[in-house]
Amino acid sequence: ALEELDLPALRGLWGPGSWGEFQARLEAELPKEKAQALLQGYRARFSSPALAYGALETDRILLCPSLKAARLQAPHAPAYAYLFTYRVPGLGGLGAFHGLELAPLFGHLRVPPFLPLFLTQEAYEGARRLGERMRRYWTSFAKEGEPRGWPRWPLYREGYLLLLDEPPGLLPDPYEERCGVLEALGLL
Known part of the structure; x- marks a missing residue:
């Protein structure tokens, strides 16, 4: 177009x-x-x-x-690294653009400027689940010095990054x- x-x-x-x-x-x-x-x-x-x-x-x-x-x-x-690869269902062509991780992380799925991205139930639920997982990692890291969750977030020296997506996973460095x-x- x-x-x-x-x-x-x-x-x-x-x-x-x-x-x-x-x-x-x-x-x-x-x-x-x-x-x-x-x-x-x-x-x-x-x-x-x-x-x-x-x-x-x-x-x-x-x-x-x-x-x-x-x-x-x-x-x-200790050093940890992640790669955010979540693509909004129905809007996959946008990719996992810089800043998109903020909506799930802070739970701002139904507020501007993110609202149009998460209007479908599928998009909203996937991002909501991912956001809950992200907040567990971040808060346990702040509280205990280690990001806890599933999958286990490996130390960077172990040769893997945490893949933040729905579902989550591990990615070889x-x-x-x-x-x-x-x-x-x-x-x-």
């Missing part, structure tokens, strides 16, 4: 439309050799330049710096796969 509107400025919000544009965006802020290495690494993982660029920005700005901090902290003190090229290029 957006493509039909022929609004180039808005289309740019969805990510580059070609691999050449992907590379041009990177070369606008990075040395050419680093831009080319990122292009090669992300092109190998994604068929779409827009999806690759979205993943790169997520990795570069949110995921990898957080995981690097956990890696640096883990030898010195994705640092090498998702952050290795950024680390090798000195971008973390």
Whole structure:
């Protein structure tokens, strides 16, 4: 639908439309050799330049710096990491966007700006259950120094992240796969 509107400025919000544009965006802020290495690494993982660029920005700005901090902290003190992957049923195309975890965590499912996301019973109940689980982890961590719940939230040094979704789970540490090229290029 957006493509039909022929609004180039808005289309740019969805990510580059070609691999050449992907590379041009990177070369606008990075040395050419680093831009080319990122292009090669992300092109190998994604068929779409827009999806690759979205993943790169997520990795570069949110995921990898957080995981690097956990890696640096883990030898010195207990460190825990999670990945919030919950997608609102019926609105899965939105993904598990930054800030979405706040609605279940604080129980703000029926208040603006989150209200439109949780109008269906399925969306509301799934997020409500996830929120209860999240609050158990957070409050036990604050009270006892260890996040308690099911599944057990492992220490980061054990090689797993807690997957906050419905249902929850554990995820092998994705640092090498998702952050290795950024680390090798000195971008973390």
